[in-house]
Structure formats: structure tokens, C-alpha cells
Amino acid sequence: MHFIAKSLRRRHANSGTGLTHRMLASWAGLSSAVVLMPILAIAWLAVSGGNADWPHLVENVVPRAVTRTLLLVALTGAFTAIIGILTAWLAATCDFPMRRMLSAALVLPLAIPAYLAAYAFGEFLTFTGPVQGLVRALFGFQSSRDYWFPDVRSLGGAVLVMSSVLYPYIYLACRSMFLMQGRAAADVARTLGAGPVRVFLLVQAPMARPAIMIGLTLVAMETLNDIGAVEFLGVQTLTFSIYDTWLNRGSLAGAAQIACIMLVFVIGLMMIERAARRRQRFASHKTTAAVHDVVRVKLAGWKKWAATAACLLPVLSGFGVPFLVLGNFALRRLDQFLAPRLLDAFLHSVLVSGLTALASVFLGFVLAYAARTGRSPITDVAGRLASFGYGVPGTVLAIGVLFPLAAIDNALDARMRAYFDVSTGLIMSGTGFAIIYACTVRFLTMAEGTLEAGFHKLSPHLDMAARALGRTSAQTLRTVLLPMMRPAVLTAALLVFIETMKELSATIMLRPFNFNTLATLVYEDASRARVEDASVAAIIIVIAGMIPVILVSRSLENRS
Numbered sequence: 001m002h003f004i005a006k007s008l009r010r011r012h013a014n015s016g017t018g019l020t021h022r023m024l025a026s027w028a029g030l031s032s033a034v035v036l037m038p039i040l041a042i043a044w045l046a047v048s049g050g051n052a053d054w055p056h057l058v059e060n061v062v063p064r065a066v067t068r069t070l071l072l073v074a075l076t077g078a079f080t081a082i083i084g085i086l087t088a089w090l091a092a093t094c095d096f097p098m099r100r101m102l103s104a105a106l107v108l109p110l111a112i113p114a115y116l117a118a119y120a121f122g123e124f125l126t127f128t129g130p131v132q133g134l135v136r137a138l139f140g141f142q143s144s145r146d147y148w149f150p151d152v153r154s155l156g157g158a159v160l161v162m163s164s165v166l167y168p169y170i171y172l173a174c175r176s177m178f179l180m181q182g183r184a185a186a187d188v189a190r191t192l193g194a195g196p197v198r199v200f201l202l203v204q205a206p207m208a209r210p211a212i213m214i215g216l217t218l219v220a221m222e223t224l225n226d227i228g229a230v231e232f233l234g235v236q237t238l239t240f241s242i243y244d245t246w247l248n249r250g251s252l253a254g255a256a257q258i259a260c261i262m263l264v265f266v267i268g269l270m271m272i273e274r275a276a277r278r279r280q281r282f283a284s285h286k287t288t289a290a291v292h293d294v295v296r297v298k299l300a301g302w303k304k305w306a307a308t309a310a311c312l313l314p315v316l317s318g319f320g321v322p323f324l325v326l327g328n329f330a331l332r333r334l335d336q337f338l339a340p341r342l343l344d345a346f347l348h349s350v351l352v353s354g355l356t357a358l359a360s361v362f363l364g365f366v367l368a369y370a371a372r373t374g375r376s377p378i379t380d381v382a383g384r385l386a387s388f389g390y391g392v393p394g395t396v397l398a399i400g401v402l403f404p405l406a407a408i409d410n411a412l413d414a415r416m417r418a419y420f421d422v423s424t425g426l427i428m429s430g431t432g433f434a435i436i437y438a439c440t441v442r443f444l445t446m447a448e449g450t451l452e453a454g455f456h457k458l459s460p461h462l463d464m465a466a467r468a469l470g471r472t473s474a475q476t477l478r479t480v481l482l483p484m485m486r487p488a489v490l491t492a493a494l495l496v497f498i499e500t501m502k503e504l505s506a507t508i509m510l511r512p513f514n515f516n517t518l519a520t521l522v523y524e525d526a527s528r529a530r531v532e533d534a535s536v537a538a539i540i541i542v543i544a545g546m547i548p549v550i551l552v553s554r555s556l557e558n559r560s
């Protein structure tokens with residue numbers, strides 16, 4: 001009897017496990033469908049929307065936009081690579097004054113969205129700004145006709161702004177890689193007669209190539225996603241062309257066709273990133289020393305001050321200038337912190353960001369837990385599709401989200417009119433739901449990656465031990481895994497919340513009438529040349545963005 005009861009319990013547990021796997025696979029498939037639907041909608045709209053606008057776009061819009069986009073991505077990638085690799089190498093392998101403080105401060109520009117940096121640099125480098133004022137004071141110039149000064153509203157200005165705030169992506173990846181390399185490889189090169197520069201160029205930089213490629217891919221994706229900075233600085237990229245073709249020219253099909261061109265860029269970038277990530281895993285397994293092996297080279301004389309300056313200048317450019325300019329404007333307008341329009345925008349931002357964080361964490365948890373409990377073709381494909389959303393620019397997602405949601409709204413409205421003589425209106429496409437959906441698709445990868453990293457820290461033996469003690473899969477998840485995963489869940493929710501609050505590209509195209517978030521409020525004021533009035537909402541975004549950046553900086557120092 002005992003053997004029969006034990007067999008029945010085992011069979012019940014196995015059937016419960018199979019049911020859990022099927023449910024997880026179903027939810028994982030749903031998560032991938034959430035990401036895939038906007039992409040398929042863009043392709044369908046581009047094909048079925050007609051070719052009436054395509055000749056005009058090919059002749060007048062696409063060539064210039066593609067050229068500008070390629071130049072912006074290439075130049076921004078080159079400058080961010082130089083800044084990120086150099087500062088990461090100095091912070092990881094050298095000792096110089098203020099090294100500890102600067103190694104943490106080099107992450108701060110991540111708190112500044114590119115469009116806020118563009119508005120700040122526009123004020124900082126304008127004719128009435130402090131830089132040109134200093135030039136006139138030093139050389140006695142009276143007007144702008146007396147001297148030449150580079151125009152920040154140009155491709156060069158866009159490269160300056162983008163490089164200033166995006167280099168931390170490469171800095172973070174390369175700093176971790178330089179620390180993982182340890183000192184053995186560098187010591188061997190030195191015994192063979194190589195100096196510090198040759199060691200860096202011939203040994204350490206090539207070993208960090210996978211991390212560099214991953215950082216460059218993230219920089220390129222963020223550059224493609226931006227719309228506020230490029231519009232303010234007068235650079236016609238593909239992203240701005242989508243916005244202009246849809247809203248200003250009234251051609252949704254034409255915007256979808258340009259969006260398909262951008263998807264080709266995104267797919268290429270993601271293929272490069274995946275190849276680099278595979279190589280990074282290989283390199284990290286073959287590393288020759290541990291992190292605690294690192295012994296920093298102590299710089300002396302002019303070299304130590306040059307290293308300090310090389311690490312200080314990117315912090316001043318990417319964080320100091322925007323924070324000081326916007327903070328100075330905000331301090332003069334303290335009364336606006338309680339203005340009704342700002343409070344409404346703040347509440348909208350909190351509501352949209354909070355709901356996006358909940359949706360992203362839920363779907364990301366499903367994907368991460370499905371990968372933990374058992375690999376299957378469905379979960380593998382779902383994970384790959386879910387990771388695709390982050391690379392899709394917000395303007396592209398806006399088109400892909402609006403089209404299916406509007407179709408659902410129209411179908412529902414038609415049914416309600418036919419059966420109940422009641423009009424439901426635009427429940428999904430005409431409310432904040434569209435923004436939440438687009439941001440969930442875009443930031444699902446961020447939540448899923450954070451949660452998957454949290455699961456990797458938990459031994460799989462925990463699940464086995466709980467099951468051996470008679471717990472079902474659901475009970476194991478509820479009583480064992482969820483309490484231990486709470487820090488990872490909160491971190492994922494915080495990251496998605498902050499990124500959604502900063503998101504402009506999708507929000508500006510999907511927001512309903514009279515619906516502003518902090519990001520769109522800043523965009524509206526800056527578009528009317530009222531950057532001073534936009535500073536209050538901007539500084540709130542910056543302060544919110546500093547929270548995860550500070551956590552990253554502390555994590556880096558603890559790891560060091």
C-alpha cells in the first residue's frame with residue numbers, strides 16, 4: 001500500500017510538472033506574440049499600403065536620411081569607442097589621482113537622455129551661452145560676424161551630444177572585460193619587451209573585442225532610436241523621417257516603408273551583437289586570471305594628470321554640462337514644480353511607467369522561469385523573439401503598435417454599435433495603453449535579462465530539494481523561488497520604470513490628445529525654443545535616471 005501511494009503521488013507530481021511546463025510554454029509563446037505583432041504589422045502595412053508615396057520617398061527622403069543615419073551611427077560609434085575603451089583601460093589597469101571617484105562617475109552620463117543633452121548643449125554653446133561669451137570677452141569680439149564658432153545644430157553637434165551620453169555602454173562592457181583579463185597576459189607581454197601602450201594595443205584591446213562590439217551595438221541602437229536630439233539639432237535621420245512622413249505628411253504607409261528600412265539596420269546590428277556575445281562567453285571561459293589578480297600600474301608625473309583629465313572630461317561633457325545647465329534653469333523656476341501641467345505630466349509618467357514595469361516584469365519572469373524549468377523549442381524561440389524588441393526604435397514600434405490596436409478598436413466598436421447601439425471609441429489606440437504596449441515590447445528584454453541573471457544565482461538544487469520534500473512546481477515557485485528572487489524583480493521593475501519615464505520616441509507618437517508625460521512636456525517646450533521652461537521636467541527625469549546609475553556604480557566598485 002505504501003508503494004502504491006508513493007507511485008500515485010509521483011505520478012501526480014509528474015502530471016503537475018507536465019502541466020506547468022505546458023502552461024509556461026503557452027505564456028512564453030504569448031510573450032513572443034506581444035513582441036512579434038508590431039513587427040508583422042509594420043511589414044503588412046508597408047506591403048499593403050500602396051506605392052503612391054514610395055517614388056517621392058526614394059527620390060527625396062530616403063537617400064539623404066540613410067546617408068545621415070549611417071554617418072551619425074559610424075561617427076558616434078567611433079568617438080564612443082575611443083572614449084569608452086580609453087577610460088575603461090585607465091580605470092581598470094592604472095592608478096592615478098581621483099581614480100576611484102572617476103571610475104564611478106564615468107557612468108553618470110547614462111542618467112542623461114540624448115534629447116536632454118541636446119537641449120542643454122544648445123543653450124551652452126549658443127551665442128548667448130557661457131562658451132561664446134568667454135570667447136568674446138577674451139578676444140574683444142563684439143558680434144557673431146567677428147569670429148567663427150562651430151554650429152552645434154549640425155551633424156557634428158549631434159555626434160558630440162550622442163558620444164557624450166552614450167560612451168558608458170562601451171565603458172561598462174570594456175571595464176568588466178579588462179578586470180577579467182587579470183595581469184597574467186599583460187605580464188607575459190611585458191617580459192617579452194612590450195611597453196604599456198603596446199600591451200594595450202596588441203594584447204588587452206584585442207582580448208576585449210567582443211565587449212567592444214557589444215557596446216558598439218548598444219550605442220548604434222540608441223542612436224537609431226533617438227528622435228528628440230536629431231530633430232532639435234537639425235539632422236534628418238531615418239527615425240526623424242518616419243516621424244515627419246507620418247505626422248507631417250500624413251502618410252502612414254510611407255512611414256511604414258521607411259520603418260522597414262530601419263528594421264534591416266536593426267536586424268544586422270542584432271546579428272553582430274549575438275555573434276559578439278557568443279565570442280565573449282568563449283573568451284571569458286578562457287581568461288588567464290581572476291579579477292583579484294589585477295595590479296594597477298601606478299602613473300607618475302604628467303601621465304597621472306593626463307589620465308585624470310582623460311577620465312574627467314567625458315564626465316563633464318556627458319553629465320556636468322547638461323546637469324548644470326538644466327539645474328540652473330530649474331532653480332530659477334522653483335514655482336513651476338507645483339504647476340498643474342507638470343503635476344499632470346508627472347502622474348501620467350508614473351502611471352505609464354508603473355504599468356509598463358508590471359507588464360514587463362510579469363512577461364520577463366515567465367520567459368526566465370520557463371528557461372529555468374526546462375528548455376523546449378517554444379521557449380527558445382520565445383526568448384529570441386522577446387529580445388528583438390529592444391533593438392526596434394520607438395518610432396518604428398509606434399507604427400507597429402498603432403495599426404493592430406486601431407483595428408481591434410474599430411472591430412470592437414462595430415460590434416458594440418451593432419448589438420448594443422453603443423460606441424466604445426478608441427479604448428486601446430486612443431489611450432495610454434498604446435504607450436504601455438510599445439514600451440513593454442521595447443523594454444521586455446531588459447526585464448527578462450535581469451530576472452534570468454537572478455535565476456542563475458539560485459542553484460537548481462533548490463527546486464529539486466523542494467520537489468523531494470513534496471512541494472509542487474507552483475508551491476516551489478511561490479514559497480521558495482519568489483522570496484529569493486525579490487531583489488532581482490525589484491531591480492528589473494526599477495530599470496524598466498526609469499527607462500519608460502525617459503522614453504520619448506514612442507510616447508510622442510502614441511500619446512492621446514492632452515496627454516503629456518515628463519518627456520513629451522520637455523519636448524513640447526524645447527520645440528517652441530523654451531528650454532528654460534522645459535528644465536523643471538527635465539531635471540526630474542535626470543534625478544530619476546540617476547537612481548539605477550548610482551546602483552550600477554556601487555556594483556562596479558564592490559566588484560572591483
